Amino acid sequence: MESLKPLFEPLTNLLDRGGVRKDVASIILSAIALLCSFLAPDDMPIDPAWIAIILCGLPIVVGAFVALVTEFDVKADLLVSIALVASIAIGQYFAAGEVALIMQLGALLEERTVARAQRGIERLVELTPRTARLVLEGGEERIVEAEDVERLQVVRVLPGEYVPVDGIVTKGCTSVDESVLTGESMPIDKQEGDEVSSGSLNQFGTIEVRALRVGEDGSIQRMARLVQSADAGKAKIVRLADRWATWIVVGALTSAAGAYLITGDIVRSVTVLVVFCPCSLVLATPTAIVAAIGNATKHGFLVKEGDALERLSGVKEAAFDKTGTLTKGTPEVLGVVAIPGGRFTDESLYEVLAGAESRSEHPLGKAIVACARRAGTIIPEPEEFRMIPGRGVEVRVSGSKVSVGNARMMQEAGLVTEEWRDAGVEAFEQEGCTVSYIAVEREATGVVALTDALRDESVETVRALYALGVSPVLLTGDHVEAARAAARQAGIRTFLASCRPEDKMAYVESRESAGRAVVMIGDGVNDAPALRRAQVGIAVGGVGNDLAVEAADIAIVEEGMGQLAHLVALSRRMMRTIKVNLTFSMTLNFVAIALAILAVLNPVTGALVHNCGSVLVIVNSSLLLRWKSPRSNARSADTAA
Numbered sequence: 001m002e003s004l005k006p007l008f009e010p011l012t013n014l015l016d017r018g019g020v021r022k023d024v025a026s027i028i029l030s031a032i033a034l035l036c037s038f039l040a041p042d043d044m045p046i047d048p049a050w051i052a053i054i055l056c057g058l059p060i061v062v063g064a065f066v067a068l069v070t071e072f073d074v075k076a077d078l079l080v081s082i083a084l085v086a087s088i089a090i091g092q093y094f095a096a097g098e099v100a101l102i103m104q105l106g107a108l109l110e111e112r113t114v115a116r117a118q119r120g121i122e123r124l125v126e127l128t129p130r131t132a133r134l135v136l137e138g139g140e141e142r143i144v145e146a147e148d149v150e151r152l153q154v155v156r157v158l159p160g161e162y163v164p165v166d167g168i169v170t171k172g173c174t175s176v177d178e179s180v181l182t183g184e185s186m187p188i189d190k191q192e193g194d195e196v197s198s199g200s201l202n203q204f205g206t207i208e209v210r211a212l213r214v215g216e217d218g219s220i221q222r223m224a225r226l227v228q229s230a231d232a233g234k235a236k237i238v239r240l241a242d243r244w245a246t247w248i249v250v251g252a253l254t255s256a257a258g259a260y261l262i263t264g265d266i267v268r269s270v271t272v273l274v275v276f277c278p279c280s281l282v283l284a285t286p287t288a289i290v291a292a293i294g295n296a297t298k299h300g301f302l303v304k305e306g307d308a309l310e311r312l313s314g315v316k317e318a319a320f321d322k323t324g325t326l327t328k329g330t331p332e333v334l335g336v337v338a339i340p341g342g343r344f345t346d347e348s349l350y351e352v353l354a355g356a357e358s359r360s361e362h363p364l365g366k367a368i369v370a371c372a373r374r375a376g377t378i379i380p381e382p383e384e385f386r387m388i389p390g391r392g393v394e395v396r397v398s399g400s401k402v403s404v405g406n407a408r409m410m411q412e413a414g415l416v417t418e419e420w421r422d423a424g425v426e427a428f429e430q431e432g433c434t435v436s437y438i439a440v441e442r443e444a445t446g447v448v449a450l451t452d453a454l455r456d457e458s459v460e461t462v463r464a465l466y467a468l469g470v471s472p473v474l475l476t477g478d479h480v481e482a483a484r485a486a487a488r489q490a491g492i493r494t495f496l497a498s499c500r501p502e503d504k505m506a507y508v509e510s511r512e513s514a515g516r517a518v519v520m521i522g523d524g525v526n527d528a529p530a531l532r533r534a535q536v537g538i539a540v541g542g543v544g545n546d547l548a549v550e551a552a553d554i555a556i557v558e559e560g561m562g563q564l565a566h567l568v569a570l571s572r573r574m575m576r577t578i579k580v581n582l583t584f585s586m587t588l589n590f591v592a593i594a595l596a597i598l599a600v601l602n603p604v605t606g607a608l609v610h611n612c613g614s615v616l617v618i619v620n621s622s623l624l625l626r627w628k629s630p631r632s633n634a635r636s637a638d639t640a641a
């Protein structure tokens with residue numbers, strides 16, 4: 001039967017490409033025509049409703065017929081087609097046009113849901129600045145527009161960033177994810193002399209790339225890729241009416257036949273067919289999703305996947321990353337302490353440390369460099385920078401191999417953390433500081449202690465989530481004391497310290513297989529696996545880290561996450577709206593069917609009742625656009641008082 005498909009292609013193409021289907025103009029035109037038909041005297045030569053039948057109805061009938069013949073696929077459209085033809089056959093043009101119009105309106109709204117999600121992605125790509133770190137003569141870097149990079153210039157790419165140009169690696173090694181270009185998300189190792197393509201995502205190392213081809217815009221491919229993933233999401237909003245289509249068709253035909261056999265009245269059975277059409281059922285889900293996504297956008301969320309909110313409504317736990325998510329991600333260096341009697345003073349160790357971190361994308365690394373600059377420290381040029389997600393960095397500075405990272409990293413390197421005791425590790429840890437160990441040539445040399453203030457909205461967000469019945473959990477790569485301190489400040493009762501990225505993911509996995517769906521909220525490279533794995537991933541910190549944003553379903557555009565609880569509440573509200581819509585439209589349909597059999601309704605009044613149902617569904621959904629969570633109302637009332 002597949003072989004029949006090409007036969008119909010010209011016809012379906014014509015209807016689709018001409019924009020007849022789902023076209024706003026034809027919907028408006030049809031609506032006007034129907035209004036005329038309704039108001040016009042009965043003795044018009046041609047009923048204006050024919051305009052609606054042709055503009056809106058024909059594509060449905062053709063589409064349903066083609067699907068049936070080529071794929072044996074019964075869609076809700078089939079019933080609509082039967083009702084259309086039957087209505088026309090008994091001269092009920094108005095009813096036919098009306099049903100066709102509403103079906104097309106549903107299709108249009110559904111299309112807009114997806115378009116909205118796609119626009120979110122486009123905005124995201126626009127917001128992520130297409131910049132490059134141009135390396136100047138003296139090794140300094142300047143941020144420029146990616147387009148302004150010239151051939152043979154050298155750019156630097158930090159971990160978690162997109163490669164802005166096509167070129168050859170001149171320094172450093174890393175692995176890159178070329179899934180944007182190839183669809184394969186396997187990290188591919190790159191070292192000096194290897195080619196990299198623009199748009200691939202740098203994973204672990206800082207590299208320098210000499211531009212060979214410029215002007216080829218990798219971001220377009222990236223956009224295409226993202227949009228494709230949103231399309232996959234679209235498939236998940238299966239039209240409920242289509243899922244039940246076979247039953248609806250069977251039910252409708254039996255009832256119509258029954259009505260005819262019992263009463264002998266053909267008009268009654270056509271009315272049954274008309275009111276059976278699942279118009280409001282078709283509108284119930286997409287209208288609610290469009291409205292909810294619109295609301296989310298107003299509150300600073302970019303919803304990348306159409307069904308992300310639906311999934312969010314079911315979450316039971318919220319897993320937070322610490323650094324950069326619960327905290328501001330702009331820590332202060334409390335102190336750099338060299339182990340007494342070693343070959344470094346506190347000052348000279350600070351220099352080495354700042355050099356080691358000067359290619360780091362991690363909030364801690366950036367903070368160290370910023371604090372060092374402010375203190376006027378001379379920062380040496382690093383070489384062979386490599387980040388180890390969730391652990392630290394490994395760099396060559398002034399010829400020696402320097403490692404900076406947490407206790408786990410030192411243990412994995414075969415070092416004994418006891419050796420750092422004299423640098424006051426314990427005192428720092430007791431204070432809840434983040435402590436990173438510094439080793440030079442595998443020798444314990446000192447520590448750096450940092451504190452990072454909580455975001456202003458963290459406490460309130462955590463409280464609001466508890467109130468919604470979502471349990472927050474803190475997942476951090478930091479040590480247990482720092483985790484405990486942050487959890488206590490934020491009011492989170494459960495935390496997990498010393499997590500590697502894979503531990504975060506494993507935690508999410510274990511909770512979900514225990515039936516507790518998780519929303520993961522994170523900002524960094526180390527959160528990406530968990531963001532991807534979780535039922536819903538939300539990337540925070542503005543559109544900073546490309547890798548995290550890529551892995552997430554939703555991105556928070558502005559700094560902060562004050563609206564997170566609102567988003568969760570909104571998603572639940574959306575599901576409630578959908579359920580109300582579905583229940584209402586099914587009830588209405590059943591009542592209308594009964595009334596049609598009893599001849600209380602004729603095809604025209606039947607179609608009108610039907611129409612009112614659809615309008616009510618749309619109105620109910622649109623309430624979501626301006627919906628505010630009661631909690632945030634209460635809060636603004638508090639502050640007003």
Ligand code: ADP
Nearest residue numbers: 322323362365390391392405406436476477478
């Ligand atoms: P979080 O999960 O809180 O965001 P990470 O998993 O990114 O933290 O990092 C875990 C720990 O690894 C940090 O607390 C820090 O001790 C260490 N670490 C990671 N990256 C760096 C770095 N660039 N410099 C120093 N220490 C680092």
Ligand code: MG
Nearest residue numbers: 321323324524
């Ligand atoms: Mg983080």
